[in-house]
Amino acid sequence: MTDEPSSDFANPLAAIPATGRVMALDLGTKTIGVAISDGMRYSATPLETIKRTKFTQDAERILVLIAENQIAAIILGLPLNMDGSEGPRVQSTRAFARNLAQKTALPIAFWDERLSTSAVTRMMIEADLRRDRRAEVVDKLAASYILQGALDRLRRG
Numbered sequence: 340m341t342d343e344p345s346s347d348f349a350n351p352l353a354a355i356p357a358t359g360r361v362m363a364l365d366l367g368t369k370t371i372g373v374a375i376s377d378g379m380r381y382s383a384t385p386l387e388t389i390k391r392t393k394f395t396q397d398a399e400r401i402l403v404l405i406a407e408n409q410i411a412a413i414i415l416g417l418p419l420n421m422d423g424s425e426g427p428r429v430q431s432t433r434a435f436a437r438n439l440a441q442k443t444a445l446p447i448a449f450w451d452e453r454l455s456t457s458a459v460t461r462m463m464i465e466a467d468l469r470r471d472r473r474a475e476v477v478d479k480l481a482a483s484y485i486l487q488g489a490l491d492r493l494r495r496g
Contacts, residue, residue: 352414352493354446359411362386362404363486365452365478366415366432371397372478374486375408380493383486385479394435398442405443413445416452416485450489455481 355361361380365372371389376382386408389400404410415436418428436447459480463473 351450352448352489354448355412355414355489355493356446360409361412361414361486361490362401362408362410363414363416363450363482363489364401365455365482365485366418366435367391367478370478371401372480372482373401373404374479374483375404375410376486376490380490383483383490385476385483388475388478394438398439401439402442405445410445413439413443413447414450414486414489415447416455416482417449419451419453421453448489450485450492452481452485455484455488459484 360378361376363374363383365374369391371391373386373389374383375386377384386404389397391397405413415432417432418426420426432449436449440447456477459477460473463477463480468476
């Protein structure tokens with residue numbers, strides 16, 4: 340098991356193994372957006388939105404998705420403030436990562452998620468998606484946006 344999720348600022352993805360599918364989680368207060376990469380790590384695909392309940396139940400669902408999709412690593416969106424500082428949401432995300440690391444041996448890394456939800460929302464508005472439909476899919480699309488950024492960085496090295 341990992342002692343502590345990766346927080347290497349020079350290379351936040353240093354803990355991610357060279358091969359295998361990657362899962363990204365966008366942690367909200369009410370939901371968790373989930374996205375996964377393809378085996379070659381070229382593209383991120385939105386998978387589902389988990390309604391948050393208790394950590395234990397949320398983690399159980401995540402572990403099922405990890406097993407079903409043969410995931411090799413997890414990336415958590417890190418909700419930094421616009422100035423790059425860490426606020427209460429970052430602390431909550433880090434606590435979630437520490438708790439999840441107790442339940443899986445997979446490496447867990449963080450990826451800056453600033454503006455991911457607003458970028459995805461803008462795209463959905465431009466695509467003329469109804470407001471109720473946007474609310475249903477925004478979290479898993481934000482997770483996909485976060486994962487795609489991380490995959491692009493992994494490819495660049």
